[in-house]
């Protein structure tokens with residue numbers, strides 16, 4: 001029995017399901033049938049009208065529900081199909097209208113649409129090579145988005161030259177335009193600071209990485225490379241790919257030659273621990289193990305830097321992914337403790353000259369904060385782990401895969417066997433040309449991290465606002481640039497023989513521009529070249545797997561933000577070229 005009127009819907013769609021009170025009677029209502037306790041004709045008439053009205057209402061309610069369902073399903077499907085498109089199109093329009101990054105008097109600017117949830121960050125870092133190619137359609141200067149921030153991409157040597165004119169005064173945007181999560185790990189490192197703060201930190205950290213400091217350590221680097229290469233057969237026995245060519249069950253004894261290695265697996269730790277020893281001085285096995293343990297925690301945080309969305313904001317990160325924030329805080333704590341322990345150990349063994357001790361003293365004197373120190377140490381080690389591994393894996397893969405280049409390198413190594421240390425420091429050698437050429441064709445970042453000028457920049461008529469981040473499309477400069485000729489994509493170190501360094505300034509991007517050039521370039525160069533010399537001096541190295549059918553393509557390891565060589569190599573011991 002109904003005692004009250006029931007209604008669904010609203011406005012014209014409001015339907016009375018059963019309305020006895022309107023007639024002053026109380027019918028019993030069973031299902032959709034009305035049964036009246038009254039028997040008069042009037043009552044019957046009233047009830048028959050009501051019954052008709054009930055049937056009409058029922059029909060109406062059925063059509064209403066059908067239409068409503070249709071609408072709901074339609075909106076749902078349209079949202080699924082076009083919601084993202086609507087969101088991205090609206091956001092792109094809003095951003096390019098209210099935050100264009102360029103001044104109205106100049107040429108208009110186009111570029112790829114803003115993409116959910118972080119602009120073009122993933123395409124830029126994870127799929128840089130394909131993006132650089134597909135974004136060519138936007139012209140010589142175009143705009144991409146980093147979250148809500150406009151970033152202007154330049155692609156020609158003329159614009160790079162113009163951008164470099166005030167390079168010494170370039171600034172860096174807050175947290176590289178990547179948001180809160182990255183800022184908590186790296187926001188105060190020297191590479192992300194500008195102005196006086198950058199100058200202050202660079203003065204503190206520079207001395208251990210100058211050209212002369214790097215040359216003074218070259219014997220350490222050479223000795224470590226020799227030892228590492230000698231250990232490779234043993235290491236191969238313990239890795240997933242380190243199988244002896246002879247086949248058979250895997251055992252842990254060094255494989256008989258030849259044996260196979262994955263380039264990324266085999267050549268990650270060598271440059272890492274050598275860079276670490278440039279900061280901490282000689283390290284024990286336990287210290288290396290501890291460092292690698294903290295590093296693994298840090299590696300696990302890296303995706304949160306690029307995904308964007310909630311990770312751009314403190315509160316949203318905490319709400320959306322509390323576990324990631326907890327892991328980040330845990331890493332912070334362990335990184336601080338690790339460095340503090342290392343300083344104590346150096347002081348205890350009387351090694352006051354280790355750079356880490358000097359850095360710590362600067363912190364104790366108040367010349368930099370603990371956050372600046374720890375973030376910069378992270379930059380030197382953790383952030384650059386991917387960079388230097390990238391360079392090394394491509395250097396080895398490309399040389400191994402070009403017979404004439406490899407032959408020339410072996411001959412040169414043999415000629416220089418009596419003076420390897422001087423050989424490693426030289427820059428007018430085939431070895432150095434191979435190093436530069438591999439960075440030319442396989443840059444670690446297709447788009448530079450970026451920086452901004454404090455003055456208006458006019459690129460092909462586009463007037464970029466001061467303070468807007470500007471990126472260089474490295475592939476456009478290093479490869480598509482007419483300066484490099486028709487076969488610019490191929491790995492041909494001899495092409496560098498007759499090019500003056502001044503000509504390379506705006507036609508090659510390898511270690512950055514102006515006074516913000518890479519601080520670790522000499523140390524990194526020696527490490528990478530030393531390993532290559534000993535590797536090719538002791539082994540015949542061939543690319544076993546990872547070459548794409550046709551052309552110069554190779555498999556790429558995309559497990560991190562730099563696209564490292566994904567090749568596996570076959571190593572065969574040969575008569576040593578080194579004394």
Ligand code: HEM
Nearest residue numbers: 191380384388391449450510511512516517518519520524
């Ligand atoms: C062969 C390997 C390396 C290459 C190709 C390389 C390349 C670069 C590039 C292109 C920049 C400029 C980035 C920008 O535009 O903001 C840079 C900056 C920097 N690099 Fe490297 N890098 C390498 C290894 C290293 C290593 C091993 C270290 C650590 C010791 C290091 C420390 C730095 C620092 C501190 C900066 C920031 C400089 C500043 O802003 O003043 N790099 N590097």
